[in-house]
Amino acid sequence: MAPPKQVTLGKYFGAKNPPLQPQQTKLSFATKSTPNPPVATADDAEASANEKPDPERQTDDEKPKKKRGRPREVKSEDESDEPVVKKARGRPRKVKSEDESDEPVVKRSRTKKVQIEEKEVEEELKEELEGEPSAKIGSASPKSTKQKAAVPKDSTAKRAKRAKSPVGSVSAKRVATLTDMNGDDVVEDDESTASASASESASDSEGGGLDEKPAIAAKARQKIQAQLKTKSVEHPYPDWEAGSPVPYAALCETFSLIEMTTKRLVITEHCSLFLRQVMRLTPDDLLPTVLLMINKLAPDYAGIELGIGESLIMKAIGETTGRSLQVIKADQKDIGDLGLVAAKSRSTQPTMIKPKALTIRGVHQGLMTIATVAGNGAQGRKVDSIKKLLSAADAHGNTKVDITKDKGGPSETKFLIRFLEGKLRLGLADRTVLVSLAHAIVCHEADQKGMIPSTAEMESGESILKTVYSELPSYNAIIPAALEHGITKLRENCKLRPGVPLKPMLAKPTKAITEVLDRFDGQTFTCEYKYDGERAQIHYVAKDAPQEMCHETPAAAESAADGVASIFSRNSEDLSKKYPDILAKLNTWVKDETKSFVLDCETVAWDMDEKKVLPFQQLMTRKKKNVKVEDVKVKVCVFAFDLLYLNGKPLVEQSLRERRELLHQSFSPVEGEFAFATCMDGQELDEIQIFLDESVKASCEGLMVKMLDGKESGYEPSKRSRNWLK
Template sequence: MPKAKAKAKTKAKKEEPATAGLGDKSVEAAERYLEYDPVSKVTWKLGDATPYLYLANIFESIAETTKRLEIAELLTNAFRTILASKPTDLLAAVYLASNTIHPQHEGIDLGIGDATLIKALAEATGRKDESIKNDYKEAGDLGSVAMASRSTQRMMFPPPPLTVTGVLKEFRAIATTDGEKSVDRKKGMIKKLLVSARECEAGYVIRSLQGKLRIGLAQQTVTQSLAHAIVLHGDAGKKKKGAELADALGAAFDVLKQVFSECPTFDQIVPALLEVGIEGLQERCKFTPGVPVKPMLAKPTTGVSEVLKRFEDIAFTCEYKYDGERAQIHLQENGKVSIFSRNQEDNTAKFPDLINGLKRYIKPHVKSVVIDCEAVAYDREQNKILPFQILSTRGKKNIVESEIKVKVALYAFDCLYLNGEPLLREPMHKRREALYSAFQEVPGEFFFVTEKTSRDIDELQGFLDESIAENTEGLIVKTLDATYEPSKRSLNWLKLKKDYMEGCGDSLDLVPIGAWLGRGKRTGVYGAYLLACFDEDGEEYQSICKIGTGFSEVILEELANAMNPHVIDGPRSYYKVSDAMKPDVWFEPKQVWEVKAADLSISPVHQAACGLVDPQKGIALRFPRFLRRRDDKEPEMATNSEQVAEFYNAQANKQEFNANGDDD
């Protein structure tokens, strides 16, 4: 199993996305797909269960390259081979490649502790715990240790080979095992997998159980490979060539991305693809209550003038932007209520007060509904919104309603589903009408967002000032004819925050990937961190700043304790970091932090958005300061490189507005 490269990769120019339609690289990739014979790669009996070793070897090949197009090609062809042999194994292969075992909203994860894995590995190989711990400390990768520790003992009756579906089944059993002696039972199941493992299989079993494959395979590539494999396996893939095939592959990926954002469960999507293909997928897999859609997001702006300029001939409305937690509330026809976070985590247990209060907000004729809201800490005695930091003190599990001290108010701003009818493709003004028809305000508990429709610059500036006085973050400006676009940061929704006058137009959500040991008063913790944005096309983390301000002593200690379990031996191959940046420790990408900066500048050192503004240089934050942890975001949901470039370019626009006297 290849070790992660100690030196971060660099590239002068971003590779063209595989779905670029008529782009040269996508056409070349399409032609290469036609040269691949899936059946010839089936080294087991056609129709038999797919060996796990086949998929593990694909992971090995992916780990050997940093080129996204090559990674997508390897995985696409692997899925095609599985389709050619046993299509029903595709679902398990997709889950294992995604490093997941269930849909995200079900909240069932592996993430087995290292101590349990080390004990299981020791028992499976006959080695001592301490010896494995020492090797792990030196290698920094328990998967590599597992592969090197394979038992040489001969068995009279060797266990049957691992299969793709069998491994997923065992992973699911391990994840759902609880109760008395559950750790021992989990350890027994893990040991059974390791004893049956051959060649590199043990390494990937361990890595999957840790919750990190460490091969730079992102969810977007898995989704793309799945779409491409289905097209190439079908009639369209056999009849089309060149640019025509490249377009078909790109269109299929677009369809699957859209469907997955509205119905994010492979348990439904993969069987539907096998039965009706890409063409029938949107009709088969629809948004329904109980399964969260990925939320629509807004783009930041630099001021009222920019809003009016962007929406010059379009009807729009402004809403207060509340500083709380995104809450997508689902009421099913059977009466079940669920609350999901912005990253689709099931937060229902966190808000028993909202669940019990919902019947007071919903009108009698409503049988099923999904609304998009912001849950905000609220002082019901003084009738005012409280800061986000107050909300963050609420517990997350085992919440007893009678013991809740931080009260919450819901501010509803969108209706996505009502009485059996999905509303995602309806215009904003119709979704707002549906929201008003289905709910009623309850003082201190449930409100509709405060909104205003106007094109007068002074009136809008006054509305922005009012929103800030009401302890909100500013405004969200929305076009009235826009549909709801799950997971997209759309120009149909613009953020106009109070921060826009303070330099950088918005805060950034960044991922800590390294740190420097603290000195003096910061001895024993990390004194500064290396932060990165996420580049979606290259699926890599690009350094953007070194940050050492905005931390209290308590926060520094909390962050060090949170990051220490994620220390790794060196930068991942998918970290884009200059040789000039040499942190004392490196981290797996696990957390997202909200950061504010004075402004952004072209940097010869940092790599964020390299090639998007300057051909050779990246962008860095000037005078960054830490604001808070974003527990509601996954690392791949961090600010991306294109947004960084937009922030940089917006600075020039803002200065232009100010120079012309068009803005404050």
């Protein structure tokens, strides 16, 4: 048998004759203490794949296992256990692990730490939303020995320093560039910006706060100011008669412009320009305009939902346009956007009598009618209401819609259907609308005085509106107050009030007690049990209280004790129907002098016999709606840890120590029904460790560590703060 062909790379590096069986090894940019074995080229790999080794000259361990009739090459000792696959050309290709990138090992090890931390934070956010524990991603993919050997010793300090930096420094919507020890850039590619922008609204709901990057926010303000200075602003939709309802077509024109871009600055500019036009001509329509822009009919806590399935929407489209359901379904399958399907169907329908043009106020009222209809034949009446809106859509504009041009353009039909589906497909985030509204109000007030606002005034307006919205997340209350009093006096007229749930303050996750001590070094802090239950806000107003419960619907508040009360989830969902037993026993733990309050607490399943906390899974077995007190099998206990409002006064700006003292003064513990969160103000490592062990024994998830004194100990709504750690 002729000896095997000399390996090219082995010859280049001056290696000796190769072994009888050509071996494949992994190419790596990492340096090793021992030389690499010879590596076959692609041509040699193809040649060797067709050669059969002599079985008599091989040991049992060296004999390759056959798979699908092709020989499998033996792995060298230096290789890791990672699988190897071959392309069709025969070139060996290593299968990458989940957290590996395409860069060489040296550079990959520089970015891996940041990638893992980002995943850990994302997993933590998911865990908070679902209320279930999850595995840490950081431990799922341990580093291989090769990667450890590839990291130079002098890079350890730099990597540790980077690990301490905020994870937010690596943006989720841009390409993050990191620099390795040699000054080379290691680029960490992200998903496409367009897809990230399209899902902005969903990401707003989780503790990310309402803050934009300072540089982006500053550019947006400068751009709007420059636009005002030119005094040649052209609105995409011509001015309508002052005082008359805002045409729905004007909003659709703005939506179409937003749909054609993914740039945040451009989107903010379009939104602000349109809102200024609305405030100048028809300020009374500003509220329904903003609600339609954020794809809502009312605040989240109002519980108003359209409750329409795709089949009902298709039925309404078919009955309006005369097209069969089969044809509509086929178009939906081909196009993938029911809004474009409706626009296409509408453009082929002849119109004998033109109905009145749609207005923003009329569309909002029509959609509210669809959402609130109930009783026998409700589905049929919903379809009739949809047909009424679709018949008037695009009746006064260009009925011939080319769905292949500009994504269908400013079609009223398209955006009506998308609103009914609950997805506008614009990438228009709630926080962008909030910032645009602040700019519009500031610019409108300055314009009435014949002035141009400075960027500092716009920044101040943003800050005021964000602060107010975080405490009172209801445009129904904020917009009328802003129109009446102006944005500078908004904080005095819009404060936290019972009946309007604020987004809760969230804690940053930590891995060790030493990390907590480093964060609170030189500060006073407190430790609390982290209970395994459901986060809740209890709002209460006594009948003889000077203030009233604020609610969007007549049945929003339930009778409790000598007043009315509501219970809300962390996502502002009304839980009053889920926990009637809490409301029924409210009078047993609320003191007589407590006339109104907003309580931040945890509802926990409770074992009445053994007097202990039950697992979260037990709590989830309770019904969510229309629960009767006599049917409750899983008892709950309320563990209160913060007081946000008391007797007509918001407390969010007071220190945690002051809020906790008021909490203990205003309520009385009742075993198995109401209790204060177990806390400890010790500052030493040993004390905290003992308290942590006790919390685990008490069936808790761990500890919450909170700043106790000073301005930083104030309650920060809708923010995941470093002043709370867990």
